[in-house]
Amino acid sequence: MKIDIRLILLILLLCPLSVLADTSDDEYKLVWSEEFNGDAVDTTIWNFENGYKRNHEWQYYQQENARVADGMLTITARRESGRGKIECTSASINTAGNKEFLYGRFVVRARIPYARGAWPAIWTLGSKWAWPSCGEIDMMEFYHKDGVPCILANVACGTDRPYAARWNSVAKPYDHFLQKDKYWSDKFHIWRMDWDKNSIRLYLDDELLNEVFLKDTRNGKLGDGQNPFNTPQYILLNLAVGGDNGGEVDMDALPMKYDVDYVRIYQK
Numbered sequence: 001m002k003i004d005i006r007l008i009l010l011i012l013l014l015c016p017l018s019v020l021a022d023t024s025d026d027e028y029k030l031v032w033s034e035e036f037n038g039d040a041v042d043t044t045i046w047n048f049e050n051g052y053k054r055n056h057e058w059q060y061y062q063q064e065n066a067r068v069a070d071g072m073l074t075i076t077a078r079r080e081s082g083r084g085k086i087e088c089t090s091a092s093i094n095t096a097g098n099k100e101f102l103y104g105r106f107v108v109r110a111r112i113p114y115a116r117g118a119w120p121a122i123w124t125l126g127s128k129w130a131w132p133s134c135g136e137i138d139m140m141e142f143y144h145k146d147g148v149p150c151i152l153a154n155v156a157c158g159t160d161r162p163y164a165a166r167w168n169s170v171a172k173p174y175d176h177f178l179q180k181d182k183y184w185s186d187k188f189h190i191w192r193m194d195w196d197k198n199s200i201r202l203y204l205d206d207e208l209l210n211e212v213f214l215k216d217t218r219n220g221k222l223g224d225g226q227n228p229f230n231t232p233q234y235i236l237l238n239l240a241v242g243g244d245n246g247g248e249v250d251m252d253a254l255p256m257k258y259d260v261d262y263v264r265i266y267q268k
Contacts (some may be wrong), residue, residue, distance in 0.1 A: 001139040006157055010112060014143060015048065016036035020102070022055050022210035026252075027067075027268045028104075028105050028266035028267065028268060029266060029267060030264060030265070030266050031101075031104070031266065031267045032099060032101075032261060032264075032265045033262060033263065033264040033265065034046075035071065035229065035262050036068050036071055036072055036073045036260065036261070036262065037071050038068055038169075039068060039069065040062075040068050041066050041068055041073065041093060041197070042060075042135070045095060045098050045099060046091070046093040046094065046095060046098070047060075047093065047094050047095070047096055047097070047098070047149035048061070048063045048066070048087065048091065048093055049061040049091075049092040049093070049094070049238070050062060050063070053092070054243075055240070055243040055245065055246075056242075056243045056244050057240045057241060057242055057243030057244075057246060058087065058117075058241045058242035058246070058249065059088045059089055059090040059239075059240060059241040059242070060080075060086045060088065060089050060090075060241060061089070061090060061091055061092045061238075062089050062090075062091065063091065064089070064091075065077070065078070065086065065089050065090050065091035066091035066093060067179075070116050071261070072208070072259050072260065072261055073237070073259070073260040074240045074257055074258070074259050075091045075092075075120075075169065075237070075238070075257070075258040075260075075262075076090070076091075076239075076255050076256070076257050076258075077089070077090035077113075077118070077239050077241045077254065077255060077256045077257075078090075078254055078255035078256075079251075079254050079255070081100070088241050088242075088254070090238070090239045090241055091239065092237070092238030092240075093236070093237050093238070094098070094113075094125075094207065094234055094235060094236040094237075095234045095235045095236075096125075096127060096234045097127075097234075098134040098234075099234060099235065099265075100127065100232035100233060100234045101232055101234075101265055101267070102195065102230075102231065102232040102233075103195050103196050103267065103268075104195060104265050104266055104267040104268075105146055105192065105193070105194070105195075105265070105266040105267070106124070106139065106192065106193040106235070106263075106264075106265055106266075107190060107191070107192050107262075107264045107265075107266070108122050108139065108140070108190070108191045108192075108237075108262070108263050108264075109188050109189070109190050109191075109260070109261040109262050110122065110140070110188060110258070110259060110261065111143050111157075111186075111187065111188045111258075111259040111261075112140070112189075112258055112259045113142075113239070113256040113257060113258055114142065114149060115253030115256060116144055116149075116173065116247070116248060116249065116250040116252045116253070117144075117241055117242050117246050117247060117248060117249030117250055117253070117259075118141075118142060118143070118239070118241065118246065118253070118256050119141065119142065119143045119239070119240035119241060119243065120140070120141070120142050120238070120239045120258045121138060121140060121141045121236070121237070121238055121239075121240070121244055122138070122139040122140040122141075122191055122235075122236075122237060123136060123137060123138045123139060123140075123141070123235075123236050124137045124139070124193075124233035124234060124235055124236065125233060125234060125236065126229075126231050126232065126233050126234075127232070127234065128228070128231045129158065129161075129219070129222070129223045129224070129228065130222070131165075132157060132158045132159075132163070132164070132165035132166075133157065133158030133219045133220070133222050133223025133224075133228060133229055134153070134158075134223075135155075135156070135157055135158075135217070135228025135229050135231070135233065136156040136157075136165070137154070137155050137156075137193065137195070137200060137229075138152060138153060138154035138155075138156075139153065139191045139192075139193050139202055139203070139204075140152075140153070140191045141153075141154065141203075141245075142174075142215040143245045143246050143247065144246075144247055144248075145171050145245075147252075148151070148172040148173055148174075148184065149173070149175075150172060150173055150174060150214075151171075151172050151174060151177070152169060152170065152171045152172070153165060153169075153170050153172075153204070153209035153210035154168065154169040154170070154210070154216065155167070155168045155169075155200055155202075155210070155212040155229075156168070157217045157218065157219050157223070157228050157229070158219040158220050158222050158228070159222070160220035160221050160222060161214070161220070161222070162176050162222065163262075166220075167257065168210065168212045168216070168217075169210075170202075170209050170210040172204075172209055172260050175189050177204075178235045188259070188261055189204060189205050190203075190204070190205055190206070191203070191204055192204075192206075195229070195236065196268075197230065198214055199211060199212060199213050199214060199215065200212045200214070200217075200229065214229050217229055221249035225228075235263060237258075237260055239256065239258040241256070
């Protein structure tokens, strides 16, 4: 039988393209977005946290510190006086009960504060179990870790003990990004999560920061031995100050501003 070498070469050339096509952007379709084009946070979508919430953080969360204008959400952390024990306020919003998603590509364009004590975050939580068995994905955190400013990408699930998480965390020194662009701090950047039934991949400006396989994220007995990342998650945006991870605060940096241009969710 005569073999057509040209046909074989053509098949070999096309095979990698077909593999790439399986994960191409064309497979993802926009299913929901928040463009912040109004004049206030849409409370039919976003819930506000109020008061002191977690991690011994310094700030008191309140609605007044979140502003929408010029197509952007701005969360401001600022010092307060004459309010008793409340010395600092900020804002935290989430989509719990309103917008929850199972798998997909999550894309957030944001500009973060980088002063000591700032702790901005883009993250998701599930609602089926208590934390950490509900599952937590930190698409972005920034804080000083062991004295070094870092951007973190984390995934956490539950264990057999209450409030004890099993973390898969990557902390990338902030200087890594400044070496690429000395003006990096002044610019907006794209945080992205690609999440499917097999893995969670967390990116910053298309650089892969962390990859976690769902075969390694099964809860302990408090989460019924189930995988929290096979259930929907909701979105949180917040700017914390100080606390367990934020640490010592650069008082001269207040007020701090955290700007979010958009949140977009794509699914296959």
